[in-house]
Amino acid sequence: MKKITKKTYLKWYEDMLFWRKFEDKLAQVYIQQKVRGFLHLYNGQEAILAGALHVMDLKKDKMITAYRNHVQPIGMGVDPKRVMAELYGKKTGTSQGLGGSMHIFSKEHRFFGGHGIVGGQIPLGAGLAFADKYFNTNAVTLCFLGDGAARQGSLHETLNMATNWKLPVVFCVENNGYAMGTSVKRTSSHEDIWRLGLGYEMPCGPVDAMDPTKVAEALDEAISRARAGKGPTFLDLKTYRYRGHSMSDAQKYRTKDEVKEYQEIDPISQVKKVLLDKKYASEEDIKKIDKQVKDKVSECEKFADESDFPDKNVMYDVVYEQEDYPFISHKL
Amino acid sequence: MRTIQFREAIVEAMSEEMRADESIYLMGEEVAEYNGAYKASKGMLDEFGEKRVIDTPISELGFTGIGIGSAMNGNRPIIEFMTFNFSLVGIDQIINNAAKMRQMSGGQFNIPIVFRGPTGSAGQLGATHSQAFENWFANTPGLKVVIPSNPYDAKGLLKSSIRDNDPVIFMESEQMYGDKGEVPEEEYTIPLGKADIKREGTDVTIVSFGKIIKEAYKAAEELEKEDVSCEIIDLRTVRPMDYDAILKSVKKTNRLVILEEAWPFGNVATEITYKVQNEAFDYLDAPIVKLNTADTPAPYSPGLLKEWLPNSDDVIKAVKKVLYI
Numbered sequence: 001m002k003k004i005t006k007k008t009y010l011k012w013y014e015d016m017l018f019w020r021k022f023e024d025k026l027a028q029v030y031i032q033q034k035v036r037g038f039l040h041l042y043n044g045q046e047a048i049l050a051g052a053l054h055v056m057d058l059k060k061d062k063m064i065t066a067y068r069n070h071v072q073p074i075g076m077g078v079d080p081k082r083v084m085a086e087l088y089g090k091k092t093g094t095s096q097g098l099g100g101s102m103h104i105f106s107k108e109h110r111f112f113g114g115h116g117i118v119g120g121q122i123p124l125g126a127g128l129a130f131a132d133k134y135f136n137t138n139a140v141t142l143c144f145l146g147d148g149a150a151r152q153g154s155l156h157e158t159l160n161m162a163t164n165w166k167l168p169v170v171f172c173v174e175n176n177g178y179a180m181g182t183s184v185k186r187t188s189s190h191e192d193i194w195r196l197g198l199g200y201e202m203p204c205g206p207v208d209a210m211d212p213t214k215v216a217e218a219l220d221e222a223i224s225r226a227r228a229g230k231g232p233t234f235l236d237l238k239t240y241r242y243r244g245h246s247m248s249d250a251q252k253y254r255t256k257d258e259v260k261e262y263q264e265i266d267p268i269s270q271v272k273k274v275l276l277d278k279k280y281a282s283e284e285d286i287k288k289i290d291k292q293v294k295d296k297v298s299e300c301e302k303f304a305d306e307s308d309f310p311d312k313n314v315m316y317d318v319v320y321e322q323e324d325y326p327f328i329s330h331k332l
Numbered sequence: 333m334r335t336i337q338f339r340e341a342i343v344e345a346m347s348e349e350m351r352a353d354e355s356i357y358l359m360g361e362e363v364a365e366y367n368g369a370y371k372a373s374k375g376m377l378d379e380f381g382e383k384r385v386i387d388t389p390i391s392e393l394g395f396t397g398i399g400i401g402s403a404m405n406g407n408r409p410i411i412e413f414m415t416f417n418f419s420l421v422g423i424d425q426i427i428n429n430a431a432k433m434r435q436m437s438g439g440q441f442n443i444p445i446v447f448r449g450p451t452g453s454a455g456q457l458g459a460t461h462s463q464a465f466e467n468w469f470a471n472t473p474g475l476k477v478v479i480p481s482n483p484y485d486a487k488g489l490l491k492s493s494i495r496d497n498d499p500v501i502f503m504e505s506e507q508m509y510g511d512k513g514e515v516p517e518e519e520y521t522i523p524l525g526k527a528d529i530k531r532e533g534t535d536v537t538i539v540s541f542g543k544i545i546k547e548a549y550k551a552a553e554e555l556e557k558e559d560v561s562c563e564i565i566d567l568r569t570v571r572p573m574d575y576d577a578i579l580k581s582v583k584k585t586n587r588l589v590i591l592e593e594a595w596p597f598g599n600v601a602t603e604i605t606y607k608v609q610n611e612a613f614d615y616l617d618a619p620i621v622k623l624n625t626a627d628t629p630a631p632y633s634p635g636l637l638k639e640w641l642p643n644s645d646d647v648i649k650a651v652k653k654v655l656y657i
Contacts, residue, residue, distance in 0.1 A: 006372070062405070095438030105437035112404055112439065117428050122393050124429060127401015129636075134357070134408055164389075248612025318435045319473055321442040321497035326525070326572045 001055060001220040004213055005281040006055060009271055012212050015053075016268045018090035018293045019071035022080060023070050023243075023332035025297050026070065030176040030247055034305070035087045035324040037100050040068040046240040046269035048174055049075050051215025052142055055223055059136060060144045061116040064125045065144035067153040068174075068241075078104075080296070081303040090307035097310040098318055118179075119145065119152030122171070124163045129232075130168035132309070140226040141169045142219070144180075148179025159200045159234065166231035167198075171197075173236050180245040181253040194309060197234030333516055337507040341483040342372045342448075345490035346410060346645035347597040350380055353408060356494060357384040358361065358413030359395055360362035360449075369414045370450065370509045396422030396447070400429045403499075405447045410494060413449035416503060417461050423468075430499040431474030432544050443499045448490070451479065452542060452593045453630055454506035456637055462630035464594040466542075467603075469501045470571040476524055477570040479503040479542045485568055488522030498525060505543040527574035529581070533563035540591040540605060541567040544642065548591050560651060570600055578604060579612050586617040587654040591647055596624040618654040623647065 023041040030039050042049075045068070053075045055073035056063075070087070074080045078094060085099050086093030086170050089180035094104050104114040112128055120307055125143025130141045155323040162169055166217060173193050177184055184191050197204025203225065215237060222233035244251050263269075275281040281289075316327055336344075350356045357380075362369045364377040364387040377385040386393040392413065399409040413419045419426065426447060434442045453462035470477040478493055478500055480486040486504070493500040529553055530545070545566055552562040563581050567573065582588050588603045588608055590601035601622035609622060623642040633639055 014652050064401075077422020078495045093438070095436060095440070099436045103436040107437070112401075113433075117424060118376055120397070120424060120428055123425065124401035126394075127398040127403070128397055129401075131402040131405035131407045134402065135355075154393050154397060157389070157391035158397070160389060161398060165635075175372070262595050281358065281582065311341040318439040321434065321444075 001218065001308070002045055004216065006278070007277050009280050012050045012266065013271045013275055014289050014293065015075065016050050016271065017290065018069055018080075018296060019046050019049070019074065020268060021069060021293050021297045022074070022084070022300065025301055026084070026244070027247065029301065034212050035101070039101050039247045040234050040245065041243045041299070042068055042071050044262060044266070045174055045176060045209070045239045046071070047212040047287070048172070048209050048237050048239060050216055050267070051212040053170070054212070056142065057139070060110070061223070062110045062112060062128050062139060062141040063144070064121050064128060064141065065114070066118065066121055066146055066149060067114070067116050068146070069102065069104050069114045073104050073106050073109060076106065076111045077109040078106045078111065078213040080132040081300045084300040084304040085307045088304040088307065089309060091310040092303070092307040092313070096318065098314070098316055107328045119154040120151035121145065122149065122154045123153070123158045125171070127160045128169040129162070130165070132168055133165070138227060141222050142172055143169055144172045144174055145174060146179065147175040147177065147184050147193055151187060152197060155196070159197070159202060162232045163200045163202045166229060168226040168229070169232045170219065171232060171234045171305060172219070173238050174239055176239050176241045178245065178253065179250065183253065192236065194234060194236030198324070202232055202234045204234040204236070206236045207240060209239040210262070210267050211270055212267060317321070333514040335512050336483055336515050338483045338486055338511045338513070339372045339374070340503070341515055342490060342504065343374055343376065345487045345494070346373065347376060347379060347610050349491055350530060351382065351495040355406060356410065357386060357410045358387055358410045358412065359386040359399060361388055361390055361414050363412050368412070370506060371567060372504070372509060373412070388525070392418050392422035392427060392552045396425040397429065399445055400425055400443055404433065404441050406419035408444045408494065415449060415461065415506070416451045416465055417463055419447065419449070419465070426469070426475070427472055434549070435474060441512045442497050444497045446490075446493045446500045447460045447500050448502035449504060450506045451503035452505055452544070453637070454640065456632050456634060458632045459629035466503060466570050467599040471602060475499055475501055477501045477503070478524060479570060480566065480568060481508070481542055481545045481566055483511060483515050485528070485566070487515055487519050489524065489568060492519045492524050495521070495582055499513045500524070503542065506615070507590060508543050511552060519551060525569045525572045525574060527577035528566045528568055529563065529577070530566045531562060531564040532586070533561035535561045535585055536587040536654055537565060537578070537587060538564045538589045538591060538647065538651070539565045539567065539578055541570060542593060544591055545594040547642065547644040548647055550644035551651065554644070554648055555651055560655065562651065570606065573603070575607050576619060578608065582608055582612050583615045586615050588616070588620045589647065589650045589654060590620065590622040592622070593641065594624055596622070596627050596645055599624060618656065621650040621654055623650055
């Protein structure tokens with residue numbers, strides 16, 4: 001694995017803080033009704049993305065996830081201004097304003113969405129890996145899913161084919177304990193989601209996903225295995241989300257103490273502590289990063305605010321690759 | 333010209349395209365070692381090997397999604413459903429992912445994929461195995477829906493479907509695989525979205541598609557004996573629909589009968605009826621008649637199944653009704 005150094009910790013701190021503040025800004029502008037629809041925020045789960053990016057080959061590896069998907073493309077290299085603009089429904093957005101919060105994509109940066117149906121992205125992730133194996137690209141796909149999606153049939157069909165065909169994919173369950181408002185405990189006979197891999201003879205295991213170093217170690221092993229042609233891995237990344245499932249969630253299914261318990265092992269605080277303890281950064285340095293992050297988020301907001309809404313015809317332009325598709329008109 | 337079976341036309345179309353483009357593969361249940369449940373991929377494993385002709389477990393949801401994912405990453409898959417009845421298990425992937433991916437990504441990811449297999453009834457198979465979902469798929473923007481009625485059309489349309497850069501639903505029939513027809517040795521394609529006049533006539537237009545069109549042919553033969561001249565239009569592609577071909581014919585005959593093997597509520601015939609009354613109202617000399625299956629799940633018992641399906645007698649009655657004879 002690529003060494004975890006002072007530089008890594010500094011990057012992790014800056015990235016994770018930016019993702020956190022980016023999401024906080026979205027919550028704020030959502031209340032102002034600048035962003036509409038459903039809004040699912042990543043707060044608390046940042047160590048997963050930070051750890052993953054450390055061990056991925058960002059020149060060729062791929063990523064796909066569900067609808068909690070604003071910050072992953074940013075991590076993969078997408079301009080965060082364009083992600084914010086997408087949530088504003090602006091033409092400068094990653095999908096020209098057609099996708100919205102749940103559907104962020106970047107072909108250029110190999111981020112394959114952004115999927116709104118729980119578990120719908122799981123076979124797609126295996127399909128990306130199928131093509132990489134087919135064309136011998138030696139790339140690996142990270143396919144993220146939630147603990148709720150682990151109970152979809154799509155997971156089980158896909159795990160079976162992925163092991164049978166030795167596809168270069170890592171299935172990463174971001175297990176935050178709740179499928180919307182229903183706990184893992186209430187919907188299954190055991191809480192060790194990683195054990196689902198056993199039925200398919202797929203290497204599997206639990207990971208402390210509040211700590212990016214632990215995520216990096218587990219994913220490095222899984223990615224190396226996939227790249228060596230030895231097939232997929234199924235990881236149960238134990239994490240927590242501080243905010244509700246989406247903005248309308250009153251969170252009556254959990255206690256404030258439970259949230260507090262996890263905030264005490266917050267990934268950003270953990271990384272900040274290492275920076276200070278190991279004297280990788282001073283309080284002054286930290287303040288400087290905090291200020292930079294705040295400014296960068298403001299730039300995103302400004303860009304999204306000032307961008308134009310899309311033209312009406314774009315609605316038709318993006319549906320078919322065929323340029324002259326004869327759509328049925330719907331207005332007199 | 334040589335004569336081949338419908339299933340051979342399917343094999344030829346896929347094989348010719350696979351020879352020309354390495355990114356195409358065929359995946360589905362029984363497509364490889366078994367040579368296809370209906371032998372519509374006979375010999376393809378031998379020619380292309382297991383990398384490109386792939387047997388799957390019985391996991392339609394999973395392999396439909398894997399096909400779409402691979403299409404996002406450079407492949408041009410042909411996904412076979414043993415029948416489209418089983419596509420229902422994977423329909424979330426078709427509707428939510430194949431059809432919408434390009435739109436949701438703002439035009440970044442097109443999905444060049446073909447989903448193919450038999451549609452409609454095929455004898456006494458009962459309710460779960462006798463369904464036609466052309467209108468379900470055709471309702472969805474982002475998809476194209478193709479349904480040939482003879483070997484020549486099947487080959488030319490399938491080649492175009494495989495070359496198409498958008499997702500195509502390609503519907504065949506268990507009861508057509510053995511049909512024989514003239515298919516030239518030379519390469520040809522048939523463009524999607526173009527209807528074909530299968531029989532020219534002057535008194536009434538009959539629009540149909542897929543295997544049920546044969547009932548229209550039979551009816552037209554009978555009606556000719558009574559000096560009634562039927563024009564039969566084979567849609568070949570349901571989405572996008574060739575409205576112009578229908579309107580042109582109706583403006584000539586002033587009468588329209590639509591024959592479709594599907595449940596009667598909100599189907600392809602309904603859409604045609606709306607379009608024609610809207611754009612050719614003044615040309616119509618009689619109300620349009622549409623013929624569909626009964627408004628029930630398909631029954632098993634032979635007499636009931638016969639009653640359930642529209643047939644040539646129904647077509648004759650309908651033609652006489654619009655002609656007031």
